[in-house]
Amino acid sequence: MNGIKITVIGGGSSYTPELLEGIIFNQELLRVAEVxxxxxxxGQQKLSIIEGLAKRMIQKAECSIRIVATLDKREAIKGADYIITQIRVGQLKMRRYDEYISIKHGVIGQETTGAGGFMKALRTIPVILDICNDIEQLAPNAWLLNFTNPAGVVTEAVLKHCNVKVIGLCNxxxxxxxxxxxxxxxxxxDVSINFVGINHLIWITDLFIKGESRINDVFTGWSDSYEAKNIPAFGWDLEFLKSLGAIPCGYHKYYYQSDRILQEQLEQLERNETRADQVQKMxxxxxxxxxxxxxNEKPKALEQRGGAYYSEAAVNLIKSIQLNTKDMHTLNIRNNGTIACLPNDTCIEVNCVVERHQVTPLQVGEVSPQVRGLLQNVKAYEELTVEAAVKGDKGIAHQALTLHPLIPSAERAKAILEEMFIVNKRFLPQFDL
Amino acid sequence: MNGIKITVIGGGSSYTPELLEGIIFNQELLRVAEVxxxxxxxGQQKLSIIEGLAKRMIQKAECSIRIVATLDKREAIKGADYIITQIRVGQLKMRRYDEYISIKHGVIGQETTGAGGFMKALRTIPVILDICNDIEQLAPNAWLLNFTNPAGVVTEAVLKHCNVKVIGLCNxxxxxxxxxxxxxxxxxxDVSINFVGINHLIWITDLFIKGESRINDVFTGWSDSYEAKNIPAFGWDLEFLKSLGAIPCGYHKYYYQSDRILQEQLEQLERNETRADQVQKMxxxxxxxxxxxxxNEKPKALEQRGGAYYSEAAVNLIKSIQLNTKDMHTLNIRNNGTIACLPNDTCIEVNCVVERHQVTPLQVGEVSPQVRGLLQNVKAYEELTVEAAVKGDKGIAHQALTLHPLIPSAERAKAILEEMFIVNKRFLPQFDL
Amino acid sequence: MNGIKITVIGGGSSYTPELLEGIIFNQELLRVAEVxxxxxxxGQQKLSIIEGLAKRMIQKAECSIRIVATLDKREAIKGADYIITQIRVGQLKMRRYDEYISIKHGVIGQETTGAGGFMKALRTIPVILDICNDIEQLAPNAWLLNFTNPAGVVTEAVLKHCNVKVIGLCNxxxxxxxxxxxxxxxxxxDVSINFVGINHLIWITDLFIKGESRINDVFTGWSDSYEAKNIPAFGWDLEFLKSLGAIPCGYHKYYYQSDRILQEQLEQLERNETRADQVQKMxxxxxxxxxxxxxNEKPKALEQRGGAYYSEAAVNLIKSIQLNTKDMHTLNIRNNGTIACLPNDTCIEVNCVVERHQVTPLQVGEVSPQVRGLLQNVKAYEELTVEAAVKGDKGIAHQALTLHPLIPSAERAKAILEEMFIVNKRFLPQFDL
Amino acid sequence: MNGIKITVIGGGSSYTPELLEGIIFNQELLRVAEVxxxxxxxGQQKLSIIEGLAKRMIQKAECSIRIVATLDKREAIKGADYIITQIRVGQLKMRRYDEYISIKHGVIGQETTGAGGFMKALRTIPVILDICNDIEQLAPNAWLLNFTNPAGVVTEAVLKHCNVKVIGLCNxxxxxxxxxxxxxxxxxxDVSINFVGINHLIWITDLFIKGESRINDVFTGWSDSYEAKNIPAFGWDLEFLKSLGAIPCGYHKYYYQSDRILQEQLEQLERNETRADQVQKMxxxxxxxxxxxxxNEKPKALEQRGGAYYSEAAVNLIKSIQLNTKDMHTLNIRNNGTIACLPNDTCIEVNCVVERHQVTPLQVGEVSPQVRGLLQNVKAYEELTVEAAVKGDKGIAHQALTLHPLIPSAERAKAILEEMFIVNKRFLPQFDL
Incomplete structure (x- = not known):
């Protein structure tokens, strides 16, 4: 085969056209033979729709990439150079349960954070590890780019339990x-950003424009850190940011502004308009x-969906690896001492240098107690989540959820867990339910 | 002077008769010349009542200890061998505010944990550091035994900012x-207990009776870890303890059973019967x-007060130091790498060997993620609390309280803080209020 | 059986009478049923001589301990409470080679340090691991007290590769x-000593008499740290000790005074009077x-042999375990973060608290660069020595010896190694020689 | 001023024409206004010769850079953008003593390693710290690029004792x-190299050509790692490299091949042909x-001098900073946890990403014991060397030299030190000699 093979697991996702657009745009450099x-x-019906659109996009671009749509995961993985995972185990239906059950018990319901993200992790990790098992056999040299949420937790499971070259990626x-x-x-x-944290919980500890630190601009005139489509925009208390000494990310609102977000979610729940409901409609x-x-091109409407620049992040990363550019990306990789206060074998999200053969994090060192306390707590929750998902251990699952800062007590954790286990039963074969 | 000098700062406390009983009981070994x-x-009136009782107790015991009651702190510190701090800045009146304001804002109100303990720390730390300043000048070889709550935070402030031989002590x-x-x-x-944690947040990771591990007995038949007088007794979920792999302490209930405790506190608030109210009456x-x-002896009623075996802990520790016994006590000291996941310069509560000249912790090493997540979060809160108290920094105070697991959001933290700052103003000279 | 069973592997050693004397002396507390x-x-002939003397000693003491001498290692291990290893693989004949080959190549030849100790480790570790294999099966609850030199390296091999409750012990x-x-x-x-280091390379970082630091006495008037029978006594340069900030042990002379010791050894070699020659005669x-x-008692002559108070150390340790005394001993155990600058899984020699069920080191923390540089170098050598001995890897053996501070170059290491491998061939079945 | 100001301290060095060649070659990108x-x-005579050549080079290149030669250090530093230090305190005359005294005492004499490098550090550090003092006042935003040997030790002194943006650089x-x-x-x-170590003691732990690991090529067919002009070329034992699991650098020969190098140096000493003698002639x-x-250009003869590609390294680094290229260089910077087994505050030499405002090391993590043992030992020596040089403490100087792997004993260290102190007296004002 002349050119590389890219495999997209969860290829029937609504995000796929964006990814394809990026591949087509960079085809001269990437020389992709097959997607x-x-x-x-x-998901067969959706896959078939995406396949049609993909082929029309290729045709329009007058590009020689071969598109193959299949249900045969192993055939797709075999000999691939890059494997992208963007799956949703249980589809949006289960996401809806994740959110509803959480909010009903008086805690924030969210796709990647809190009880909702926790249950998604339990469903997803066994499926991803199964994919990795195939990769180890059929494409041992492939790079696995994991977009599947909760991306940090899922990537950590792979790092701990598989022998696959994995990178977790977020937009x-x-x-x-x-x-x-x-x-x-x-x-x-001209922009340099010092990041520290884990997926969906990264802080910006400094910001440079053409080599000049400008983080104080943010502390004195900031409206909002980054308005993702999927996160409520209440703005930030500038005094708070200044004493934090860092810029929080959008997902931090679930922690720092939890009262207001919970209030809003309770209202959405009453109106049947949670984020899952919105996404389902979209x-x-x-x-x-x-x-x-x-x-025969990516429609404008996709931009409303939430994963802005998702394609750009993925395609840029593939380019850097393929062309051995040695440039910087912000990625989810093994900590290995980069953030001194987190265990070596856990997954962090930091600036990395990408080479053809390795991805190496830039040293972070110590972090302030302001950042450290929340970061360490959520990381310990993530470690237990991986353990519970892999072992199918209900006790550890209870411990994980109890530790999560958005869950007020062991008793609340138990009540939520029991209800979630009932509706998720068929997606959790590893548990004795 | 023939014999040692013990100075009790906060000598007018209702606990003092218990301490005196212990000193009298051990007088043969300790040879105390002056208290x-x-x-x-x-507190002059209370001090005078305690002085009277103390002298009657000494007389009854036919013991030669000289009792001196004074408002002159420096005179009392001068040349002391042991200094015990058991102060309550702002008296019970301020404790009542600590609890009421917390509960009113929908969070647990407690003397040492959460927003209440936080405000107590802000009031107390400057006073303790001032005492330490006197000790450095007037009794540089004295051992400071700190009982003042929150004992871990207060001891950490001394460890970080003074050059005093301090030990934090809890019953x-x-x-x-x-x-x-x-x-x-x-x-x-015949009892050996492996402790890990910080003051009022210690876990028992193993329990041995005559050299045999018996922690599983607890997991299979436990009613309650330790029923302190001041903590609600709801019992523990045994499954939860087993997957925790450790026995929590009474204060853990504020975290693991926060829903139920908060509910109870709200009811108490309505009846004007919070813990502060009860203690005031007592x-x-x-x-x-x-x-x-x-x-002319310690009255039975004191045993209802809460600090069971407080005297025994203090007097045993003085005995071990004085007699260079090299035996084990569970104390609050500098971490120094003992608990691998906590910063070196912070205060922990673990088993220590006590010698005449030094107190050395027994190595703990790594702890499980179940324990680690909560422990690290609360420790980061404590570090920021010390920093805020010493610097009088409102921004850091806001960060500290926001980090605390019992405070749901930065906004709630701010609301509580503002109200507390108003009523505490005269006890917080270090802040620009 | 009424009472405990103690098994001495290498029971035919000339040291055994000393050990027996200790057991007999403490029989009232220890209640030993069988040795x-x-x-x-x-070693059968020696064993038989020791057996005779042992029985006469028991008889004289009018004591009911049963003495069993045997070549059946497994029978001896079965159900033992304490197993003491004091073996010498290849007997004194191989020790003589260890010393001669080293000195001949212009490096110090010594039983536990340098090339000699290295070769002894390679011979000994497989035999000890084999014993541990038997212990795992036949006496899983036994405590293994290892005296076999190089005691630190041998103990580290057990800690890394077996599931046995091991303690390394040195006099x-x-x-x-x-x-x-x-x-x-x-x-x-009344003596307190702060030790830091590894077996035969411990520094005293402070010394207290009745709670007063007296290390400066040593820096100002010291003649020698400790005159073991087996180490040349050249005295110490007091200025050097002061800037070292610590008291070195006798074995440090091989590093700090290597020129003089090597010179002396070269002279001894010419006279056929190396330490091995002396010991053989003794x-x-x-x-x-x-x-x-x-x-029918331990003869005075044994005191010249070198292992002064060996018996006292061993019997005191057994007493502390058996009676759960929770007192301090200086032992070889797993580092686990105790000495911050050494890997967690390596063996260190520090103060420990001994309980019936566990031995816990007292936290040491950071050490000065003066101590750290040599300590880390020798520890890395030890780690590689264990690896080479276990895997039978000649390349790693070469790396280990090259790293040793007493070996000046990789080439010298190779020359020594090749000669040693020839004479040790039958004791190194794990190597492909 | 339009364009940047570069200041070269030690501008009269024979290396300067090479540096100028690099600046001239990159003038279009760098836009240098003044050198x-x-x-x-x-050194005034040499400086004047260099000044003449520099001006002729500029003229020939038809370039507008202004050349200023001066003895006024402060004027030269004032407002500089980049300051390059390439000084030799005591000139080659003292280097000759460094080497002669070492070899005479039977240890390797070398400019940066062992006793020679040690004495050079003691002479150099106070002078560099004095320069840094001027930089703090007169050019607080300047980058200091330190080439002065021993570059790692000198850079560590600046990192620990000054507030200057320093980078240590080596060719x-x-x-x-x-x-x-x-x-x-x-x-x-297309070449990627994973380096770990400190200046003049770096190991290559992996080597990639276009993303493929090729380190095994080295282990199977290597002749020599890198033949610097100033290091004897005896070749490497391939078996040794393989079990080392890394490629040593040229300076490693002083450790791994010390016997042969010492022998050669002793012969050179007899012929009055040590490296210092050769360099003096050159x-x-x-x-x-x-x-x-x-x-009017850099003469060919300069290439024999030893610092090959020195100019390229320096000018490339200035370009990366000035143009904010975010690319990789191998530099001497603060460890900060990058190499897990070395102290945070020490200087290491590793791959870094260079930005306009910061230089960040790529995470290394754990290193093998083969590498670790020697690395940690030499680092502890370096820490003590910095301490001795800054404090002027003879005792610490003795400890430092004793720790160095090339010095066999404390006694040898003392003898060398005493002789060196006599001839260096006027360059060591910080010591009480």
Whole structure:
């Protein structure tokens, strides 16, 4: 085969057209021979819609990439150079349960944070480890780029339990580069950001524009750190940011502004308008658009979906690896002492240098107690979540959820867990339910 | 002077008769020449009552200890061998505010944990550091035994900011030895307990009776870890303890059972019966009893007060130091790498060997994620609390309280803080309020 | 069986009478039922002599301990409570080679340090691991007290590769307590010594007599740290000790005074009077004495042999375990973060608290660069020595010896190694020689 | 001023023409306005020769850079953007003593390693700290690029005792990139090298050509790692490299091949042909060439001098900083946890990402015991060397030298030290000699 093979697991996702757009745009450098789109039986219809759109996009671009849509995961993995995982075990239906059950018990319901993210991790990790098992056999040299949420927890499970070259990827960091480049009217390359944290819980400890520190600009005139489509925008208390000594990310609002967010979610719940409800509706609309046989490019509507610059992050990373550029990306990798206060074998999200053969984090060292306390607590929750998911251990699951800062007590954790276990039973074969 | 000088700062406390009983009981070994009782002007009446009782107790014991009651702190400190701090800045009146304001804002109100303990720390630390300043000048070789709550935070402030030989002491650990010795009908020396944690947040990671591990007995038949007088007794979920892999202490209930405790506190608040209210009443009764000129021993009623075996812990520690016994006590000292996941310069509560010249912790090493997550979070809160108290920094105070696991959001922290700052203003000269 | 079973592997050693004396002396507390003396076929004659003397000693003491001498290691291990290993693989003949080959190549030849100790470790570790394999099966609850040199390296091999409750023991620390007690004319209990290091490379970082630091006495008037019978006594440069900030042990002379010691050894080599030669002669004399059927106690001559207070160290340790005394001993155990600058899984020699069920080191923390540089270098050598011995890896053996501070170059290491491998071939089945 | 100001302290060095060549070659990108060459009075003649050549080089290149030669260090530092230190306190005359005294006492004499490097550090550090004092006042935003040997030790002194943005730089790493690019006939960008270590003691733990690991090529067919002009070339034992699991650098020969190197040095000493002698001769010849008024470019003869690609390393680094390129260089910076087994506050030499405002090391983590033992020992020596140089403490100086792996005993260290102190007296004002 002349050129590389990229395999997208969860290829029937509404995000796929964005990814394809990025691949097509960079085809001259990347020389992609094949893109395999894999999905499960329940997603066959969506996969088929995406396949059609993908082929029309390729055709329009007058590009020689071969598109293969299949349910045969092993065939798709075999000999791949890059494998992208963007799966949703149990589809949006289970996400809806994740959110509803959480909010009903008076805690924040969210796809990646808190009880909702926890249950998603329990469903997802066994499936990802199974994929990794195939990769070890059929594509041992492949790079696995994991986008599946909760991306940090899922990547940690792979790092701890598989022998696969994995990188966890999120669109959160690239959005900061975009945002600050726009704010200061400079190129992205003129922006330097010192990140510390884990996926969906990263702090910016310094910000440089053309080599000058500008974090104080944020402390004195900030409106909001980054307005993701999926996070409520209440703004930040500037005094709070200043004594924090860092810029929190959007997901920090679930911790620092939990009262207001919970209040809003309770109201949404009453109106049947939680984020899962919104996304479900959006998805239906998107797939209707995708089906249009005249559509041969990524539709504008996709930009409302939430994963802004997702494609750019993924394709840039593939380019850096493939071309051995040795440049910087903000990625989820093994800590290995980079953040001194977290265990070596856990997954962190920091600046890394990407080479063809390795991804190496830039040293962070010590972090302030302001950042450390929350970071360590959530990391311990994540470690237990991985352990519970892999072992199918209900006791450890209870410990994990109890530790989470958004869960007020062991008793509340237990009540939520019991209800979640009932509706998720068929997605949790590892547990004795 | 023939014999040692012991100075009790906060000598007018209702606990003092218990301490005196212990000193009298061990006088043959300790050979105490003088006990100085110091207090502030606002406590002069109580001090005078305690002085009277103390002298009657000495007389009854036919013992040669000289009792001196004074408001002159420096005179009392001068040349002392042991200085015991058991002060309550702002008296019970401020404790009542600590609890009421917390509960009113929907969070647990407690003397040492959460927002209440936080405000007590801000009031207390400057006073203790001032005492230490005197000790550095007037009694540089003295041992400072700090009982003042929150004992871990206060001791950490001294460790970080003074050059004083300080040990933080709590009656919590000794109660476990008492309890297990009683349960298994053995002597306290036959009980070995592996503790890990910080003051009022220690876990028992193993328990040995005559060299045999018995922690599984607890996991299979436990009713309650330790029923302190001041902590609600709801019992523990045995499954939870087993997956925790450790026995929590009584104060853990504020975290693991926070829903139920908060509910109870809200009800108490309505009835004007919070812990502060109860203690205030108890104190009045005690001092009425103490005034009785016929009373010449520690009254039974004191045992209801809460600090069981407080005297035994203190006097045993003084004995070990004085006699260079090299035996084990569970104490609050500098971490120095003992608990691997906590910063070196912070205060921990672990088993230590006590010698005449030094107190050395027994190595703990790594702890499980179950324990680690909560422990690290609360420790980061404590570090920030010390920093805020010493610097008088409102921003850091806000960060500290926001980090505390019992405070749900930065906004709630701010609201509580603002109200507390108003009523505490005259006790917080270090802050620009 | 009423009472405990102690098994001595290498029971035919000339040291055994000293150990027996200790057991007999403490019989009232220890209540020993049986002492099993095991040896290999080559040592049968010596074993039989020791057996005779042992029985006469028991008889004289009118004591009910049963003495069993056997070549059946497994029978001896079965159900033992304490197993003491004091073996010498290849006997004194191989020790002689260790020393001769080293000195011939211009490096110090010594039983436990440098090339000699290295070769002894390679011979000994497989035999000890084999014993541990038997212990795991036949006496899983036994405590293994390892005296076999190089005691630190051998103990580390057990800690890393077996599941046995092992403690490494050396008479070096107890000799310091004895010496300082005598110097200051106080009881051993009035002496406190802060040790840091590894077996045969421990520094005293502070010394207290009745709670007063007296290390400066040493810096200003010291003649020698401790004159073991087996180490040349050249005295110390007091200026050097002061800037070292610590008291080195006798074995440090091989590093700090290597020029003079090497010179002396070269002269001894010419006269056929190396330490191995001396010991061989001493041993012959001792066994002649032991054979005397009228001898029924430990002979005075044994005190010249080198292992002063060896018995006291061993018997005191057994007493502390058996009686759960919770007192302090200086022992070789797993580091586990105690000495911050050494890996967690390596063996260190520090003060420990001994309980019936566990031995816990007292926290040391950071050490000065003066101590750290040599300590870390020798520890890395030890780690590689264990690895080479276990894997039978000649390359790693070469790396280990090259790293040793007493070996000047990789080339010298290779030359020594090749010659040693030839004469040791039959004792190194794990290597492909 | 339009353009940057570069100040070269030790501007009269024979290396300066190479540096100027690099600046001229990159002038379009760097836009240098002024190059200030500073030297001490003893070097005035050389400085004047270099000044003449520099001006002729500028003229020939038709370039607008202003050359200023001065003895006024403060004027030269004032407002500089980049300050390069390449000084030699005591000139080559003292280097000759460093080498002669070492070899005479039977230890390797070398400019940066062992006793010679140690004495050079004691002479150099106070002078560099004095320069830094000026930088703090007169050019607080300048980057200090330190080439002065021993570069790692000198840089560590600055990191610990000054508030200056310092980077230590050596031509050793860039030579590996050059060498491997040539060997594999690829561009330098296709070469990736994983370095671990400290200046003049770095190991290559992996080597990648276009993303493929090729370190095994070295283990199977290697002749020599890198033949610097100043290090004897005896080749390496391939078996040794393989079990080392890493490629040592040229300076490792002083440790691994010390017997042969010492032998060679003893022979050179007899012939009056040590490295210092050779360099002294070379320098004289170079300055004769430099004086030629027709010479207007860097002469070929300079390439024999030893610092190959020195200019390229320096100018590339300035370009990366100035242009904020975010690319990788191998530099001497603060450890900060990058190499887990070394103290945080010490100086290491590793791959770094260079930005306009900061230089960040790539995480290394744990290293093998083979590497660790020697690395930690030499680092502890370096820490003590910095301490001795800054405090002027003879005792610490003795400890430092005793710790060095090339010094066999404390006694040898003392003898060397005493002789060196006599001849260096006027360069060591910080010591009480």
């Amino acid at each position: 395999w789109l894999v999905d499960v039986e329940a 959160n960091p690239i959005n900061y580069y975009k945002k600050f480049a726009a704010t200061y009217n400079v190129s992205m390359n 998805e239906q609309e998107l797939f209707e658009i995708y089906q249009n046989p005249d559509l | 100085w009782l110091v207090d502030v002007e606002a 919590n650990p000794i109660n476990y030895y008492k309890k297990f010795a009683a349960t298994y009908n053995v002597s306290m020396n 104190e009045q009764e005690l001092f009425e009893i103490y005034q009785n000129p016929d009373l | 099993w003396l095991v040896d290999v076929e080559a 070096n620390p107890i000799n310091y307590y004895k010496k300082f007690a005598a110097t200051y004319n106080v009881s051993m209990n 041993e012959q004399e001792l066994f002649e004495i032991y054979q005397n059927p009228d001898l | 200030w060459l500073v030297d001490v009075e003893a 050793n790493p860039i030579n590996y990139y050059k060498k491997f690019a040539a060997t594999y006939n690829v561009s330098m960008n 320098e004289q010849e170079l300055f004769e060439i430099y004086q030629n008024p027709d010479l």
